Amino acid sequence: MKKMMAAFAVLWLMAVPALADQPVLGLVVSTLNNPFFVSLKQGAEEAAAKAQVSLVVLDAQDDSAKMTAAIEDLIQKKVAVILVNPTDSDAVTPSIMKANEAGIPIFTIDRGASGGKVVCHIASDNVAGGKMAAEFLAEAIGHKGNVVELMGIPGTSAARDRGKGFNDAIAAFADVKIVAAQAADFNRDKGLKVFENILQAQPEITGVFAHNDEMILGAVAAAEAAGRTGIVFVGFDAVDDAVKAVQEGKLAATVAQQPALMGSTGVEKAVAFLGGASLPEFIPVDLKLVVKE
């Protein structure tokens, strides 16, 4: 009996440091009701398994109160790092400050935080995505022709970054001319209306890039209604409708974010940070182009 007790105690003493050696990471996801974030979670889990760290995943169900509670739980558990994909940039700030007080490093994924101290923000590289779209579009129209840019809500970061990447890259093609750049506010209905007007003004249009898929789908509808053909359309975000339109050949391409890559990058960088690596404030995650298979 005594022997058994002793053996148990030894085992206990051995086990605890072993558990303590393997760092625990916490991940709070805004919602698992959306395939995008499910992929994000799966990517994170795969990366955690590969790095031999344990990962606690909590679902905020798109509810800022639940997100706050989840982060508090992780602080209580004294996890090594908290990765959060906030439901809301403002709502997450107080929780981040709490984690700061508790000395737990915090990473944000996809959506940033408006306050608090964040080690590193991991999100899609919208500038690179815009560039990717520009290069694809230029290639598809044979490096020459008139193109149109449908812009998101003026002043938003997505509109700014996607537009910058696109414009910088298009500038490299001397024979590709942007004949119109108008805001359609990320909205399908507005995209249709604005493109309708541009079609009227521009007799020759060879390509269109829109800052999101909603606007490009609106533009496709406008061109269809006006009977204009021979236009290459490129969108952004790879929403279901757009992917379907790509398969049907109505849309040439749409730039897709890679949620799984965001998740895995988050975990990898967190592990690297625990290992003493210094990280930049923002780590861009590559995008990829969805084209007809």
Add this chain to the structure above:
Amino acid sequence: MIMRRTPSSSRLPVLLAILVGIVALLGWHEPRFIEINNLINILRQSSMVGLIALGMTLVILTGGIDLSVGSLVAVSALAGAGAARAGVTFPLCWGAALAAGALLGMVNGLGVARLRLPPFIMTLGMMGFARGLAFMVTGGKPLTGFDASFRWLGIGGWMGLPLPIWVFGGFFLVVWVLLELMPWGDQVRSVGSSPRAAWGSGVNVPGVTAQVYVLCGVASALVGLLLAGRIDSAQPTAGVGYEFGAIAGVVFGGTSFSGGRGSLVGTVIGVLIMTVLESGMNMLNVNPFAEQVVKGVVIAAALVLYGRTGQALRG
């Protein structure tokens, strides 16, 4: 004592002159702008905000306001699309959309007329409620891919004109007859001019008030159907911000916020001016940041101008 005629009648020619002036200016700058094709485009683009603005005119004539129109567009489009998806036969699914718009409009009307909630508060609440409802039932995702029959209202045409223009024109005619030819229209204006005097004069003030909100809801539902048809998608975000365009058109068209005075024709011209401006700036590729500024300046200038002209006409 200075005798004055009701100013609204003298505003219409001024408004019309502003519209023609802007069109002429844009046409001179960009001849494509005044091609028949584009004029049809502009009418079609006007039809959405225009329909709502017609309903809004009635509401504002009673001294109220309806901020919930954009949200009602989304809810009724989703109701129609949902019914179509569930296999409801084609004209009936339109009925579902119209019923949804009318029902929520009725809730607005009863809140304002019976519970005496200020219209601003009541419809602000409805704006949030209906938008939230749209997000809840769809989980934030649009319903897409409909039969051509469901989409017909948005994409079809008749006698060379797109159906949205016919719907807009038809609704205008109905509302115009109600307002200008029927005793009901007189009661709407009386309620807006002085609800107390209207009540004292035997007008059914709560009834008339509720009715204008129902009509405004029906107008929103029509827009929901047109929109869902045109873009082949019923979106929970549909119609965001439509209230601004509609209210701007109504006020630009000379309908007074204080109620009782205004006209549907003015509203239509007001909406046309706004659409022409937007469309013209798209065609001239005006910088999107500058676009807002230009729009603001033109509206302010036009209001000042027609204020002046109105005074001159009144003597």
Add this chain to the structure above:
Amino acid sequence: MSALLEMRNVHKRYPGVHALKGISFSLEEGEFHALVGENGAGKSTLIKTLGGVVPPDEGGEILVRGERVAWSGPGDALRAGVGIIHQELSLAPHLSVAQNIFLGRELRRGVFVDSRRMREMAKDLLAHLRCDIDPDRTAGELSTGEQQLVEIAKALSQKVSILALDEPTSSLSARETENLFRVIDDLKSRGVGIIYISHRLEEIFAHADRVTVLRDGEVTGRGAIGDFDPSSMVACMVGRRVEVLFPRSFRDPGEVLLEVRGISRRGVLRDVSFELREGEIVGVAGLVGSGRTETARCLVGLDPVDGGEVNLVGGALALRGPRETLDRGMVLVPEDRKRQGLFLNRSIRDNATVMELLHGLRRGPFVDREKRDEAARRHVRNFSVKCRDIFDPVFALSGGNQQKVAIAKGLAVAPRVLILDEPTRGVDVGARAEIHEIMNDLVHRGMGILMISSDLPEVLGMSDRVLVFRHGGIAASFDRGDATGEKVMLAAAGGGVHGG
């Protein structure tokens, strides 16, 4: 010694109207100078030029104590000691009484507003007017009469040496009017010059030292009060001699049209009962707030009752709302015609036909425009409403003409019973006589009229019977022969007289 105020050759032209055609006017210290004339004669415009509200045209002069003045706004005039109380009350409805009195010249302690001292001073000022309005009350919730008193207190707080009052008593009760004249006497004795505009000739004959009569922007009569009698004054005002007697011809009343039995409304009315017969005018006197207007509102269903019943031409009324009453043949022309009676921004036609349109003037389901215009023209003709055409907005009409439109609106549905609340308040002499004639004509054709009025001569001259209200109930009732001004006033003020 120069006069306190001297206006010489003052002109004012508005587009299309020559409102003042070279008016001269003077005022001595401690003088009560009445300014009379029909609406539109230029009285209010003259007061406005004096008060700096509108600038007079070039060429004329205004001298205060012999010094020429040219004011750029009402503030300048006030600082020079000229206070004006305009006919349209101008209190800020959401501010307290004290805040209103000191609006724009708030008392301060350091950088802070000294509310306590303002409240106390306001209370003193109001006490001086023998009125106990709580200075903390919001101006908007005061009765018209109370608001008027606050306006007067506001002017008095500025230590004015010239005080002009534009129809101050048109909405005051008899007691309030009496107080006002006491205050005016007090001011006179301190050397303040009073310019007084009123349509009530009896007030002018009782209090004025001197009278200036205006007609169409010109002075048509001036002199000591003793130089005038009522007929000659009215002749100066209207340019012809007008019968100042009331045009009532009495006859025996017919069947009972309206029977009110014990209606009550908590805190407002208690046990009000009376009858109104065919061909009869029942006058209702009483102070503001005594339950006169409140009774009228309950009768047409504007306010709910807690108990009692109302029978109209045989059947009981459910008191559900004005529509029921209107359909049953009883119409109220309310006291506050601008807010409750008329649609100010709508045309004469729209106003005059709004009730009629509930039943008629239609062709199928549509409004018959021709019939409607024709009906409106008929009303304008029958009531001799002075206007350019029936599409003029009613806000452009004078008070008397507005009142005629308000009455025409109700009469268009051919009611059996007409309730008129203050039918001639703010109405000029000519229009007042016309309204009285219309009333006489209506009762001759079998209508019953309940006439609520603060104008005692009107009540006495027009009524078959007089009901006097006090504290929410009928304090006394007099037959035509019995009613005298004294008895009615005593009953209204609580003098303990009980008439038959």
